[in-house]
Amino acid sequence: MPAYFGLDIGSSSIKILKLKGNKNVEAVGMAVNPVGRSDLDLPVEQKTKLVEAVKALIKESGVKSRNVVLSIPESLVFSRILKLPIMSTPELASAIKWELDQVVPFPPDEIEISWVVIDKPKKSIGNEKMKVFVVAVPKKVSEVYVRFLTLTGLEPERIENEILSLARGLSGFTVGKGVSLILDMGASFTKMVVVEKEQIYLSHVVPLAGMAMTRMISEAFKIPINQAEEYKRVYGVDKSQVEGKIYNTLVGLMDSLVVEIKKVMVNFSNTEKDKRIERIVLVGGGAFLKGFTGVLVEKTGLDVVMGDPFGTIEVAEKIKASGVVFATALGLAIGE
Ligand SMILES: Nc1ncnc2c1ncn2[C@@H]1O[C@H](COP(=O)(O)OP(=O)(O)OP(=O)(O)O)[C@@H](O)[C@H]1O
Ligand SMILES: [Mg+2]
Structure with missing residues (x-):
């Protein structure tokens, strides 16, 4: 326990x-x-x-x-999957350091690095790579x-x-169901992560989420934030509600979000040629948004389900x- x-x-x-x-x-x-x-x-x-x-x-x-x-x-950490030639653990430590130096905008002594090997082919025939999930957290x-x-x-x-x-x-929830794209829509950020059981393939974070939607409704209808939040929860992005007025207010944000989802899909299919994303698993408070599932199905062509942790x-x-x-x-x- x-x-x-x-x-x-x-x-x-x-x-x-x-x-x-x-x-x-x-x-x-x-x-x-x-x-x-x-x-x-x-x-x-x-x-x-x-x-x-x-x-x-x-x-x-x-x-x-x-x-x-x-x-x-x-949003405060740097995480990515590195594909590296198959190597031993000590070699890996310096390879990761070197790779991160190229992408992380902090001096090496101001970050803490941790990593997990997520895939290591048994032996190297040709140029197989090992995959390492690396996280760098600024010490600050x-x-x-x-x-x-x-x-x-x-x-x-x-x-x-x-x-x-x-x-x-x-x-x-995701085990045994192929590759899933988990989409966690919170208040400030939407977190996306492509997984197959516990294996993480890639992740992406965008500042398009619940609070931005509420603000857009508040501005469009000139109403206070708490009332806009109420509207959002009652009508969601259901086209048939209030003559599609809320949907029309939020469709731009939805489209931008879909662009980001598609980037993830393209990235995934470029790196994992023999696999495909089977479905979107929706979580976070944003998963309750009425009509959201339908919008995602329509615009991404993927299956969309509510996650049940x-x-x-x-x-x-x-x-x-x-x-x-x-x-x-x-x-x-x-x-x-
Ligand atoms: N029924 C609902 N319909 C639409 N949106 C909802 C509903 N219930 C909650 N939300 C939205 O979900 C968001 C909060 O979700 P959650 O608790 O997952 O966020 P958080 O973890 O606090 O935020 P973050 O992860 O971005 O820091 C709020 O923007 C809220 O408006
Ligand atoms: Mg959250």
């Missing part, structure tokens, strides 16, 4: 989850993020507010453990997170970029129904 719990601080809501064994949720909860940001590099007053919100959520949800696994927003960023946890009275067990936890949280895990019906928002928190709680 993991002694730690998962904490996913999203820009609109904080999620917490602790497992008991593999099949039971011991504690779970969600609360509004009072500062509306997830980068944690905050002025003192806001930081205090967020610390209090996290503490209250821990208490309310009944988590007793102090040990936490926390996710860092994908991880320090901010560790300091935040200290303020909250928590012990960091591990801090990881959210793509990893997202893929892990949904691995029970809980699958065979026992959890209260209410939480199961909002499973899409807990995918990352569950992945954090499951552990490596």
